[in-house]
Amino acid sequence: MTEIDTLGFLELNSIAKGIEAVDFMLKAADCQLISAKASCPGKYYILISGKVDSIDRSISEGARIGGMHVVGKLVIPRINPQVIRAINMTHIPDDTRAVGAIEYYSAAGSIIAADYAVKAADVELISLQLATGIAGKSFVVLTGDVDSVRAAVEAGIEGAKEEAMIINHIVLPNPRKELINSLVF
Structure with a gap:
């Protein structure tokens, strides 16, 4: 079980790229998927949690895969x-x-x-x-x-x-x- 102390968030403007990014993110590091879904207005949101080093690695990999479709990313260590x-x-x-x-x-x-x-x-x-x-x-x-x-x-x-x-x-x-x-x- 992954220790949860950090939240990672990745926002993309492509649903297909978002789905691909989730797969790579989950394979890149030990993290827990909280949510991955398409939303208004045609964006894809990915939320993960785990230890800070795993979340950093996962978000970096998602951003690499998402490329020009990434519109926002966030890592919050010591999340409540x-x-x-x-x-x-x-x-x-x-x-x-x-x-x-x-x-x-x-x-x-x-x-x-x-x-x-x-x-x-x-x-x-x-x-x-x-x-x-x-x-x-x-x-x-x-x-x-x-x-x-x-x-x-x-x-x-x-x-x-x-x-x-x-x-x-x-x-x-x-x-x-x-x-x-x-x-x-």
């Missing part, structure tokens, strides 16, 4: 395990005193922001949605007490500012239960 669990899955904690959301034009933006957010404050990730069915956008939703959510959102925005273009962000104190339930999709 919440980020890996939250990718394209929704978890509603029992206590949601405040909700924060950060929205980006790219999948990489939300991954980076989520990691910075959960490392900066005592919050839980509700959801990390990456580009599927939302025109290539992504967003992260988190919860905790109001001050923690504000601190986490600010840390996420600051942490991702060099890598991704933010669309918007919000912090909602005392959200209604109906809103929380609507986040499960």
Whole structure:
């Protein structure tokens, strides 16, 4: 079993090249495939996890195979395990005193922001949605007490500012239960 401490992400603008890159990436190093799929608008996203040296090797091989079709790559060492669990899955904690959301034009933006957010404050990730069915956008939703959510959102925005273009962000104190339930999709 691969030790998970690092997340790797590769984005390509060719689905066929993406499929080929996944095969080479998995053969290049010991890593776990989290997700590999086509998405809007005609891109292919690959997420892997494992030890940092394996992820570096795998992402490098994927980028080599993808060549001119690679539009983004990312390696995040010491990733918070919440980020890996939250990718394209929704978890509603029992206590949601405040909700924060950060929205980006790219999948990489939300991954980076989520990691910075959960490392900066005592919050839980509700959801990390990456580009599927939302025109290539992504967003992260988190919860905790109001001050923690504000601190986490600010840390996420600051942490991702060099890598991704933010669309918007919000912090909602005392959200209604109906809103929380609507986040499960």
